[in-house]
Amino acid sequence: xxxxxxxxxxxxxxxxxxxxxxxxxxxxxxxxxxxxxxxxxxxxxxxxxxxxxxxxxxxxxxxxxxxxxxxxxxxxxxxxxxxxxxxxxxxxxxxxxxxxxxxxxxxxxxxxxxxxxxxxxxxxxxxxxxxxxxxxxxxxxxxxxxxxxxxxxxxxxxxxxxxxxxxxxxxxxxxxxxxxxxxxxxxxxxxxxxxxxxxxxxxxxxxxxxxxxxxxxxxxxxxxxxxxxxx
Amino acid sequence: xxxxxxxxxxxxxxxxxxxxxxxxxxxxxxxxxxxxxxxxxxxxxxxxxxxxxxxxxxxxxxxxxxxxxxxxxxxxxxxxxxxxxxxxxxxxxxxxxxxxxxxxxxxxxxxxxxxxxxxxxxxxxxxxxxxxxxxxxxxxxxxxxxxxxxxxxxxxxxxxxxxxxxxxxxxxxxxxxxxxxxxxxxxxxxxxxxxxxxxxxxxxxxxxxxxxxxxxxxxxxxxxxxxxxxxxxxxxxxxxxxxxxxxxxxxxxxxxxxxxxxxxxxxxxxxx
Numbered sequence: 001x002x003x004x005x006x007x008x009x010x011x012x013x014x015x016x017x018x019x020x021x022x023x024x025x026x027x028x029x030x031x032x033x034x035x036x037x038x039x040x041x042x043x044x045x046x047x048x049x050x051x052x053x054x055x056x057x058x059x060x061x062x063x064x065x066x067x068x069x070x071x072x073x074x075x076x077x078x079x080x081x082x083x084x085x086x087x088x089x090x091x092x093x094x095x096x097x098x099x100x101x102x103x104x105x106x107x108x109x110x111x112x113x114x115x116x117x118x119x120x121x122x123x124x125x126x127x128x129x130x131x132x133x134x135x136x137x138x139x140x141x142x143x144x145x146x147x148x149x150x151x152x153x154x155x156x157x158x159x160x161x162x163x164x165x166x167x168x169x170x171x172x173x174x175x176x177x178x179x180x181x182x183x184x185x186x187x188x189x190x191x192x193x194x195x196x197x198x199x200x201x202x203x204x205x206x207x208x209x210x211x212x213x214x215x216x217x218x219x220x221x222x223x224x225x226x227x228x229x230x231x
Numbered sequence: 232x233x234x235x236x237x238x239x240x241x242x243x244x245x246x247x248x249x250x251x252x253x254x255x256x257x258x259x260x261x262x263x264x265x266x267x268x269x270x271x272x273x274x275x276x277x278x279x280x281x282x283x284x285x286x287x288x289x290x291x292x293x294x295x296x297x298x299x300x301x302x303x304x305x306x307x308x309x310x311x312x313x314x315x316x317x318x319x320x321x322x323x324x325x326x327x328x329x330x331x332x333x334x335x336x337x338x339x340x341x342x343x344x345x346x347x348x349x350x351x352x353x354x355x356x357x358x359x360x361x362x363x364x365x366x367x368x369x370x371x372x373x374x375x376x377x378x379x380x381x382x383x384x385x386x387x388x389x390x391x392x393x394x395x396x397x398x399x400x401x402x403x404x405x406x407x408x409x410x411x412x413x414x415x416x417x418x419x420x421x422x423x424x425x426x427x428x429x430x431x432x433x434x435x436x437x438x439x440x441x442x443x444x445x446x447x448x449x450x451x452x453x454x455x456x457x458x459x460x461x462x463x464x465x466x467x468x469x470x471x472x473x474x475x476x477x478x479x480x481x482x483x484x485x486x487x488x489x490x491x492x493x494x495x496x497x498x499x500x501x502x503x
Contacts, residue, residue, distance in 0.1 A: 074423075089420075106422050
């Protein structure tokens with residue numbers, strides 16, 4: 001599904017954003033990507049959604065080899081991914097419904113099917129009643145739900161979430177996190193970058209930790225090794 | 232398509248001043264072409280009239296008997312080069328002058344004696360030889376050539392001035408696109424994230440460029456028509472563009488808009 005092999009990424013002005021990072025995320029997994037600010041979490045996600053190419057190493061996502069990806073194929077890759085950010089990235093002059101529909105319209109989805117698909121995901125994130133509201137009329141948590149609905153509407157195989165709860169209060173954080181767990185439970189893989197360790201401890205999911213661009217801990221690998229080492 | 236149109240109109244709504252500026256520049260560029268075009272069209276029409284009317288006028292001595300005239304007419308028509316020879320009597324010449332030379336109507340009205348000679352107007356196939364009773368032979372070749380050159384100059388000046396304006400219009404449209412792209416950079420980034428192709432992102436910009444160009448063309452036709460009405464009222468009887476010619480101006484405007492946006496949008500999208 002997502003496979004990084006010996007990936008290096010250099011900063012444009014020198015220095016390494018990622019140093020020899022390798023991991024594999026399987027279909028349907030839920031993975032936390034943790035580490036301090038600047039550890040490389042966002043860089044990993046950017047490589048996965050082809051916002052930037054790796055300097056060296058191989059990145060494979062959903063059947064695409066990103067080192068060989070042509071510019072015109074990037075949209076095809078992104079249609080298989082759902083992407084959510086800390087700052088929501090909603091269009092201010094469109095309603096919740098229009099923001100979600102937008103993701104379908106740009107991908108040439110069949111026009112007649114759009115309203116029903118939009119309502120379905122808005123219902124799924126618990127915002128059907130606020131479909132006509134503009135982002136400024138919604139709370140942070142609600143805006144993030146709209147963003148998640150937009151990410152889901154194309155039925156992605158992976159949901160990438162870059163600090164999705166970074167701007168939310170505790171209650172909204174719990175709600176959004178629960179929503180991501182529900183989405184994962186229905187079969188979509190979720191990769192969630194976060195530095196909120198409380199959240200990480202709440203759930204028994206795999207944790208990949210980065211430190212200054214290097215992968216220092218991967219619970220899938222390290223726990224197996226720990227188990228093997230213990231008598 | 233509806234979506235593309237909606238997005239294109241959104242660009243207008245967000246930068247109405249800049250959009251108006253692009254439309255105006257295109258309009259003026261085409262208006263310049265249009266004015267010189269009008270001159271060219273009118274000269275061409277004048278030329279055609281000259282060519283169609285009389286190629287040779289044989290003025291007759293006053294008092295030439297009608298029998299001689301008829302004979303001369305027959306003689307002239309007998310030439311294989313002559314298409315037709317028409318006798319214009321002195322009275323008819325005066326009547327025609329009254330009808331055509333509106334400016335001199337008063338003078339012509341008050342004449343006591345008809346000063347105009349009778350003539351034989353000869354349309355040629357090719358060539359003409361002198362015949363009996365012919366006083367003077369005039370052939371408007373010099374005039375035809377001068378008019379022809381004038382028409383070519385008008386057309387050339389129109390094209391050069393129009394091209395200069397068109398270049399300015401392309402640059403202004405490029406600038407408006409640049410600003411529209413920058414203004415919408417957030418939106419474009421989101422479109423890319425959800426998997427919009429470059430072509431999809433580009434299309435509304437191209438469409439709004441084309442619409443601006445078309446509006447510019449229509450305004451230019453309107454301005455030209457205004458100029459035509461004024462000229463007609465105060466200066467001379469003139470002709471206006473045919474529907475096809477007017478259509479060409481509008482199509483040309485659309486193309487300027489399209490080229491201006493196409494040249495700019497790809498370059499700026501890559502930077503966002």
